[in-house]
Amino acid sequence: MNTHTGDYFATIQNGPTGSRPQVVIRCTHSFSPTTYIVAGGNLNGGFYRTTTGGSSWTYTPAGNPYDMYFPTETTGYAVGEGTSVYKTTDAGITWNDLGPLVSAGEVTIFFLDEQRGWTGRHRTTDGGQTWTFMSGNATIHTGHLFHRCRHGLRGRVIRADLAKR
Numbered sequence: 207m208n209t210h211t212g213d214y215f216a217t218i219q220n221g222p223t224g225s226r227p228q229v230v231i232r233c234t235h236s237f238s239p240t241t242y243i244v245a246g247g248n249l250n251g252g253f254y255r256t257t258t259g260g261s262s263w264t265y266t267p268a269g270n271p272y273d274m275y276f277p278t279e280t281t282g283y284a285v286g287e288g289t290s291v292y293k294t295t296d297a298g299i300t301w302n303d304l305g306p307l308v309s310a311g312e313v314t315i316f317f318l319d320e321q322r323g324w325t326g327r328h329r330t331t332d333g334g335q336t337w338t339f340m341s342g343n344a345t346i347h348t349g350h351l352f353h354r355c356r357h358g359l360r361g362r363v364i365r366a367d368l369a370k371r
Contacts, residue, residue: 285315
């Protein structure tokens with residue numbers, strides 16, 4: 207769904223190059239009413255970007271992305287099947303595979319700013335160049351983001367004091 211217009215993503219062409227995404231869509235990000243990215247996998251996995259409101263698409267192969275997050279208008283990160291983290295610094299026009307940096311099958315990613323980010327079991331403080339495994343009994347679930355929340359997930363509020371790194 208395009209958060210700028212309330213419309214659902216729609217395409218009008220067939221085929222993998224310059225056309226409709228033929229992919230299981232797992233995550234989306236909209237920059238404007240006409241510019242957005244969808245990503246996912248199974249068939250033709252990777253990132254699909256449109257600047258025409260879905261009339262045409264640019265495809266970047268990248269495995270099977272599960273989640274992506276943009277802390278700024280141009281810098282974004284993604285994780286998914288396998289152990290790779292993907293990064294873009296040009297609003298999703300190109301994506302770079304930063305290599306095998308996290309545990310296999312991370313399904314969610316979040317960044318506080320361009321430098322500090324988390325997956326289900328890892329954290330980075332250098333913009334995704336290195337990742338530290340967070341020990342403990344972490345549970346993995348798809349992301350929940352609460353903005354100005356009082357109750358959180360199932361009545362529990364989890365708070366991190368990011369000033370005390």
